[in-house]
Amino acid sequence: MSALFPTYARWDITVKEANGTTIIDNNGKEYLDFAGGIAVCNLGHCNERVNSAVKEQLDKVWHVSNLFHIEGQEKVAQLLTHHSDGDLVYFCNSGAEANEAAIKLARKHTGKTKMISFKQSFHGRTFASMSATGQDKIHQGYGPLLEEFIYLPFNDEVAVEKTIDETVAAVILEVVQGEGGVIPGENSFINHVAKLCQENGVLLIVDEVQTGIGRTGKPFAYQHYGITPDMITVAKGLGNGFPVGALIGKEELKETFGPGSHGSTFGGNPLAMTAAEAVLETVFEGEFLEEVTEKSQYFMAKLEEQLKGIDVVKEIRGSGLMIGIECTKEVADIMKKLRQQGLIVLNAGPNVVRLLPPLTVTYEELAKVGDMLEVQLKK
CATH class of the missing domain: 3.90.1150.10 (Aspartate Aminotransferase, domain 1)
Structure with missing residues (x-):
């Protein structure tokens, strides 16, 4: 048994x-x-490149906590921001944690709690990321979810236009819905959402957990659409199997995530950063x-x-x-x-x-x- x-x-x-x-x-x-x-x-x-790097790091140091400066974090953050529209990076252990961080940051930065997500989306299984997920089967049995998530039809410009206003903190979306059926966002839809966010002072979070790190032929899938998100979440391919996730954000969000505002015991540890650095130096060529x-x-x-x-x-x-x-x-x-x-x-x-x-x-x-x-x- x-x-x-x-x-x-x-x-x-x-x-x-x-x-x-x-x-x-x-x-x-x-x-x-x-x-x-x-x-x-x-x-x-x-x-071979990732394995060799991690094996070498194993004999140096595995973990020290984020009370110390970790050189690898700076290297990986530079690679992520250089190849995206972001300026700053927060490291965690998974895609769900990256989305959790993005949701917390959006609510804290804007002082608002209403968020827009999309039907058939998938953002994780923590309470906040599960609440952002637009699939009933993920919600069933867990009681009340995080309040004020609105689920709209994907690729429906009119639905977003009717719903979004200055009371919304953020929109979270995948530019290609993965778990929901491998459904690409239409170019006009993705760009219209980005435009409406900008016009209404709403943060745009793009979940690149499945689509990022070269999966679609660009560093991040949103780059096919020519938009500029406020936050990008990544994980999965970032460590090639080593657990690591990251939230990439714009400079104006910096002060909201100051000391004590959020944290992760294992996030960005030396082993994870070594794996991620080797991955990014390969994939981003x-x-x-x-x-x-x-x-x-x-x-x-x-x-x-x-x-x-x-x-x-x-x-x-x-x-x-x-x-x-x-x-x-x-x-x-x-x-x-x-x-x-x-x-x-x-x-x-x-x-x-x-x-x-x-x-x-x-x-x-x-x-x-x-x-x-x-x-x-x-x-």
Whole structure:
């Protein structure tokens, strides 16, 4: 009998080792991993640069607390702000914590509590980030949530226009809804929201937990839209598997998050910063991001060609190497059969197969997965 809470509906796979795009279970079976720890291992499993950096740091110092100056925090903060529209960084351990910090900062800075989020969004499972999430199934059973969150339809400009005014503290959104079905924000919608926020003195928080750190071919997905958020939240791919999250914010928010206003015991510890620095120095290289874009264009074209005309396939959509295949039926059985074939994928809601390969995936691996999907979806 397991001593674990049954919080997760686990697959019947135990991973023994992993490298790059490949994971091997305890029976020796190999799988192509197109889940990547849920958009975490952007540089693939056991990336040599990240592993070497963390191993070297292990023999120096693991943890000292944020009462000390931690050099790695300054280095990673510089990389994040240099490649975004932010000026300052707060480090934590996860995406939920980053969103929690953003919500607290928005309320404290504006003195207002009303916030706008979107239906089918996902922002985490702490009470504040769960309250920001526009999915009933995430809320069920927990009693009253944080008050004054308004959930509007995604990609609906009129709904935002009717709701937003000077009484709103912030709007929080994903420019591509991940858990909600891999739904890209329309360019006109994202830009209209940004414009309305600016006109009404409302802070704009962009949740880049799943879309950030090169996933869409740019450092951050919001950069495809030409907007300037007040806050950006990141995690997942930031540490390539090492737990780390961050809130990136504008200079004018600085005094609101002064000493004692917020904190994290483990946030920004030397090991996490070492992992994040190695990741960012790799991912934020121009040639690396250009290759991500080229791979994504190749893979999307291949999927469109191979899956076109298959009855069960309703739509293929996404951004960069974050792709959703919406089907006309629930995909749990499809995912199970793909695992039996040796391919790990995720779902995004009941009807969408979600593909999140490492950004280091090869063209050969992409071609192989396209073939596997074609075979399975035709059945």
